């Protein structure tokens with residue numbers, strides 16, 4: 128198993144960043160010194176804030192963008208603006224859905240009215256979400272976005288990293304009952320639900336696409352599938368760079384998008400999402416650790432923001448469940464963390480330290496309930 132652990136690098140911590148605190152100058156200072164102290168404090172606060180100010184994301188002509196999405200709709204919420212911009216600049220876009228989103232228990236219970244829906248009903252729900260994904264990417268790029276689905280188990284990606292790496296011990300989806308993709312349109316229906324197969328699929332895609340940009344879930348995203356997808360993608364990028372006869376030069380830019388974080392994005396749970404809010408920027412939460420990455424953001428035109436919202440609207444199943452969350456990502460900016468190449472060297476340790484046992488339910492603010 129090509130999993131390299133670097134001992135010299137550190138793992139991004141979950142600890143919140145210490146925000147600058149305002150401290151009153153000592154009373155005994157005279158006026159001049161007090162002004163000087165205040166100026167120094169202001170400069171310090173500005174410098175601290177500057178670390179959180181995103182740098183503009185530039186999209187060159189002819190980029191080759193790979194968007195890795197754990198579930199249908201993540202590609203639109205995380206990178207719907209970037210997809211449009213790359214196409215507008217003459218580049219190509221490939222979207223890869225790791226799962227069909229067939230593990231959303233509450234939604235299928237609600238739709239069927241059954242406390243225990245059948246596996247076929249979960250598969251039908253997955254097919255519906257795949258149809259919605261095709262409509263969404265058509266909205267973003269007509270027929271210029273190539274969409275592919277791998278069909279791994281929704282809600283079960285972390286288990287592939289830790290408990291089901293080998294094909295001899297595949298995972299079984301708790302909702303569809305499958306141990307291999309039940310979807311005819313899966314890129315390779317012959318794969319099994321194990322980590323080695325997902326790793327190989329991602330390596331194959333990298334070889335095929337030779338991306339100049341990879342949009343991937345942030346490896347600290349609070350949704351287990353997102354975190355696992357981010358780690359699988361980094362692991363594949365690490366091994367791809369190591370195994371290539373001619374490694375990509377320069378290496379692709381790694382753009383991590385965040386979708387699940389406590390009490391974020393702002394107004395995600397608003398009862399009636401305000402269309403006017405689309406004129407506001409979207410900033411990454413200050414509590415997101417900034418190690419080994421630079422905050423960056425793509426500024427969208429009004430037309431791009433509108434089209435991103437229109438693509439999200441194609442996900443009727445999700446509009447019924449989480450309309451506020453979908454609306455909260457249609458903003459004037461699309462934020463990312465530009466990961467440093469060092470993230471590839473740290474992925475082995477990050478996988479080792481990632482929680483192996485998933486909580487049945489996430490904390491409030493994490494929006495979605497993962498599959499049991």
Ligand SMILES: [Zn+2]
Pocket residue numbers: 197198201350353
């Ligand atoms: Zn997702």
